[in-house]
Amino acid sequence: MACEDLSAALPAPAHPMAKPGYGKRSVPDQPPSRPGDFGHLPARAAYIAGFLDRLCENAAMDAKTIAKAQPLYGQQAVRSALNELGEAGHLRRVRHRVEPTDTGTDTDTGTGTRWVFRTYWSRTARDNEWWARFLDGDVPGAASPETPITTSPVTTSSPASMSQAAPSDVTQEPQPSAAYVALAQLGRAEPRLALSHADCAALEGLAAEWFARGxxxxxxxxxxxxGLPEAVYSPRALVQRRLRDKMPPDLAAAEGAAAPRQPPPPRLIMECTECRVPGRPEALPGGLCRACRGGTTAEVPRALPPTAVQVRAAQVRGAIRTALPLRV
Incomplete structure (x- = not known):
């Protein structure tokens, strides 16, 4: 659905998009939109829910942008509505850790680990247990939330164009491996180790193990x-012997045997919808932390009633008089 196909409440220009990798993400396995989807919500939350439901994927979901994009509610009212939608089970804010080695993502990760911030949206209200399972990738029929949203161009060819294609356009020779190329180039570095095609093919497996070990x-x-001898009578035999005798160690296997690998830190961390404090799903029921739900970190002692204060004061005075020494 294009961003321009929004309700009349969305003025021109169209709703701003977040940076690639950020913004709105719709959870899978949702029924089509129907009138009354948000009839169980208060009027303000229902209006904002209908507005958010029509936004495109990756649309900006911060309170400031939403307040500017619709005419009825300001930034504080939008923030309160987002909290209500989180408590009702329609959205969760999530931090997603992206490694620099990740491929196929829609985020430019650069050279270091980065966190992207997304708001997952569900037209259907979900309970806390469902959201926890979804963020752990344990929802039947739902793709993992870590799976990037990517699109691939579809190329089609007509039968006529296929029949007119040259053989070189249809069938391509397999490219030689790095191990084969390295063996073939030995003769350039040292003429005494010039190898034939058959020699390189026979030794390719041993050479590939070198590259697999770093x-x-x-x-x-x-x-x-x-350290070659002055005369090399059989380059293939000499190279084969050296490939076996000088094989580098398998550092990955050695490190794995020396110390067990520590589990990686979680890739998905939920955030409080109000204050953005991170936490596990079980610590943020309804998408809110304890402080934003109105709780406190410590119980405040209740004040004593006036009668109890008077009784305590009389007891203290009696104890003081008993403890004072008699005057002679």
Whole structure:
């Protein structure tokens, strides 16, 4: 649905979009929109819910932007409505940790770990247990919330164009592996180790193990050509012997045996809808932390009634008189 297909409450220009990777994310497995979807909510929350439900994916969901995009409610009223929608089970704010090695995401992660902030929206009200399972990827029929939303271009070809395509356009030769190329280039670095195609193909498996253990082409070549005898009568046999004898250690296996891997920190952390404090789903029922729900971190002692104060005062005075020494 295009962003322009909103209700009359959305003035021009269209609702602003968040940065790629941020903003609104609709949960899967929802029924189509129907009149009365939000009839169980108070009028203000129902209006904001209908407004949010029609927004595009990745639309900005902060209170300031929503307040500017509709004519009825200001920023504070929108913030209160978002809290009501969270308590009713329609939305949750989430921090999503994105590693620099992640591929296929819609976020430019740069060179370090980043957090993106998303608001997951559900037209159907969900309870706290459902949201906890969803954020853990444990909802039947629902994709993991960590799965990025990506689109791929679809290319179609007509039968005529396929029949006119040259053979080179249809069938491509497989590219040689890095291990094969490194073996073939040994002869350039050291003519005494010039290998044939058959030699490279036979030794490719051993060479590939080097690269699987972290070796690069420069290190591979340096180790194999160092300290050669004056005359090399069988380059293939010599290279095969060196590939086996000088195989680098498997550091990944050694590190795994030395110390068990620590579990990675959670990739998804829920946030309080009001104050944005992070926490696990069980600590934020209704999407709100304890402070924003009106709770306190410590119980405040109740004040004593006046009669009890008088009794306590009389007891203290009696104890003082008993403890005073008699005067002679």
């Amino acid at each position: 070796a690069d082409t420069a290190r591979f070549t340096q180790v194999l050509v160092a």
